[in-house]
Amino acid sequence: MRIGFIGAGKVAQAITKGLIDSGITAAENIIASSPKQDHLLLTQISKLGVGTTFNNKTVVKESDVVVVCTKPNVVSRVLTEFSSDVSKSHLIISVALGVTTKTMEKALPKNTRVVRVMPNTPALVRMSASVYCMGSSVIETDAETVSKLLTSFGYCEEISESLIDIATGLSGSGPAYVFTAIQSLADGAVKMGMPRDQALRLAAYAVMGSAKLVLESGQHPDSLKDDVCSPAGCTIYAMHLLEKRGFRAALIDAVEVATLRTKELGDFKV
Ligand SMILES: NC(=O)c1ccc[n+]([C@@H]2O[C@H](COP(=O)([O-])OP(=O)(O)OC[C@H]3O[C@@H](n4cnc5c(N)ncnc54)[C@H](OP(=O)(O)O)[C@@H]3O)[C@@H](O)[C@H]2O)c1
Structure with a gap:
């Protein structure tokens, strides 16, 4: 071909x-x-x-x-x-x-x-x-x-x-969201004293492994999240903070605005 x-x-x-x-x-x-x-x-x-x-x-x-x-x-x-x-x-x-x-x-x-x-x-x-x-x-x-x-x-x-603009805001633009998440997670670890290259590596593997677990386990992401949150443990404290800062809503909004912008760009061009 x-x-x-x-x-x-x-x-x-x-x-x-x-x-x-x-x-x-x-x-x-x-x-x-x-x-x-x-x-x-x-x-x-x-x-x-x-x-x-x-x-x-x-x-x-x-x-x-x-x-x-x-x-x-x-x-x-x-x-x-x-x-x-x-x-x-x-x-x-x-x-x-x-x-x-x-x-x-x-x-x-x-x-x-x-x-x-x-x-x-x-x-x-x-x-x-x-x-x-x-x-x-x-x-x-x-x-x-x-x-x-x-x-x-x-x-x-x-x-x-009819779904392709949504896919654009999700998986087309998604790598940008995830790269920013990886960089920010690594920044957190650097702030706490970890060398930068090690922090980036661990953040990237955490993202890649979590994605694989979602795909291969068939479990709901919230159930997998619950498995990491032990009672009074460090993760549930971090999750509470992320909820207070609007972590989920920010990601939902990001996919929404990217989808709408895709439609706008398509209309503009036609
Ligand atoms: N980047 C992403 O993550 C992503 C993901 C999915 C889909 N897309 C889509 O993929 C497309 C390309 O994105 P990109 O990031 O690869 O853009 P890019 O790096 O800017 O590449 C666009 C290419 O098109 C060339 N070009 C411009 N006018 C042309 C013409 N008249 N004839 C032939 N070639 C011409 C550009 O040359 P010049 O530099 O000289 O203008 C450049 O080589 C976009 O439509 C985008 O929506 C991008």
Whole structure:
């Protein structure tokens, strides 16, 4: 499968690395484009062994699957630019926040097979949490192709397009919330006298292990939390403080505003 990336930034690089590391396709079957002014991103992605070009149309001509990895505000322009090079054999995937399958279909020839995907940056270490929804003209094997590509750099599931903005505020933006939590937990330990690198390591493993326990035990997160809170122990004291400071409400609000902002950006662009 020949895979092309329009845009060579953080997400294109994360996905490319995942695809190559998993062996799903060889680097020589991948090509990426970026505007002329930006040599740096193309230089970075070319270090993974993939081909590069300044011409988006070349990417489309040389690919079976085209992944649009530009910022949302340029997606429509980019799709229109290469629209005349798209044929029935192409599968066009967009990872852009807020850009609907309908918007993609409008900018491309009738019956173009399009898919909207929301991955996240842990794709770099093949631990992405991705979701995808299919456009109206996909063929039977497209879901399988997309799932195979996304699974090569982490977990994925198909969802209804009505839920994809919520997934953006949850798992798309989620790594930023979690990185901040890890850094802050480590700061607490540093404040109490632990060396920084050790504190970061322990905080990151605590987050990773807790996530694995939620997924593998099938237990409710509150029940797992209760297991850590012994009567009159240190954890229940810390939990009381977090509740008083609005820890849960802050996270709920964060997902809400990120979801609403995603919808706003999508509407703006359409
Ligand atoms: N970052 C995340 O965590 C995340 C997660 C999920 C989805 N997304 C989505 O992924 C997309 C890319 O995000 P990113 O963080 O990878 O952005 P990024 O690092 O800024 O990369 C965007 C790339 O698109 C290029 N580009 C701009 N205009 C172009 C054009 N006309 N033709 C071809 N390439 C063009 C940019 O080049 P220049 O630098 O020259 O403009 C750059 O290479 C966004 O739509 C975002 O919503 C991001």
